[in-house]
Amino acid sequence: MYKIMTAGPSQVRENVRVARALETTNPDIDETFVEYYKSLCDKLQTLLHSSGTAYILDGEGILGLEAACATLTEEGDRVLVLDNGVFGKGFADFVSIYGGDPVLFSSDYRKPIDTDDLREFLEKDSGFKYATVVHCDTPSGMLNPIEKICPLLAEYGILTVVDAVASMFGMPINIDESKIDILCGGSQKALSAPPGLSMLWISDKAMDTMLSRKTPVASFYANLLTFRSYYEDKWFPYTMPISDINGLGVAIDNVIADPGIMERHAAVAKATRNAVKKAGMSTYVEGTHSNTVTVIEVPEGTTDKAILKHLKEKFGIMISPSFDVFAGRLIRIGHMGESANPQDVRQTLAALDDAFETEGVSLKCSLAKAFDEEFRCL
């Protein structure tokens, strides 16, 4: 098996894998499952400080992004799409598919969204039903200040949809304090369960807006309103993937049992970023990085494919390339959830040292040694 150091999926702990193999009941009929599902949603709300509603949907993280847009958007709605990364821009497609009119607020892909610039824009045009923003835009490692952006949008009466798939449980998030209306999460990043589930946290305001639609939602699977009365009715809109949810429950408990999880992500990320810079390479983003991923600009004289192949074949370690506008330009080490541990990150950096040497790229210093020094100083 490979050591998974990709920017998601992340490593999965044995107790999560075992939970997915447990004997199962019929989740449609057995009310103990409904209670269990509700208890997980309650834990998710407590963890991210939400007084609204949380749901777990049967579908990879992308389903959550699509469901938020599907259920909020009506024909002709103007939606502000904050675009400083690949996932950021990608929201425009979901808005269009459901008949909305996406308006891009585009800015430098190397910099976090500037709230002063955003305020200036909103002073001239703020007629939007909702806005979309990505917390950690994983293809570049960008971290956007949602704790400033969402309250600013709320001042102008604009609801917010936040993609936190790659940041939640690796970066602190406070949904109520940050006035986030819909937060989207996935199972396979810092929560360290396998891919397959989306989680959504919905504010009362967003719920009221969705409930007062004039037209029906143009989807069944992506319609959040179908979950509205699951608990009262003991009835889900479709059969819940009980084994996936058993695994998710244990992954949530692993997070709860790990009060130092944020500090661990921060320490590993800082030491990794500093090691990359000390070695003379660029981490692409200027400003705030997410603590769940480190991005390295592919240096002259080699390719992303050659580096990834070397790591996989010689060391059994998988890291990620990037894609879309970053294809071929960036490689990415995921240190999220179970993968955010200094031993595995150090091994990955030592393997990268070997890969760069083989490729004839000379670094200013060893990545692994620089990581050791940085980590010791924290």
Ligand SMILES: *Cc1c(COP(=O)(O)O)cnc(C)c1O
């Ligand atoms: C991983 C991720 C998703 C889910 O997308 P996949 O490419 O299907 O894994 C959504 N948003 C962000 C920011 C992500 O990092």
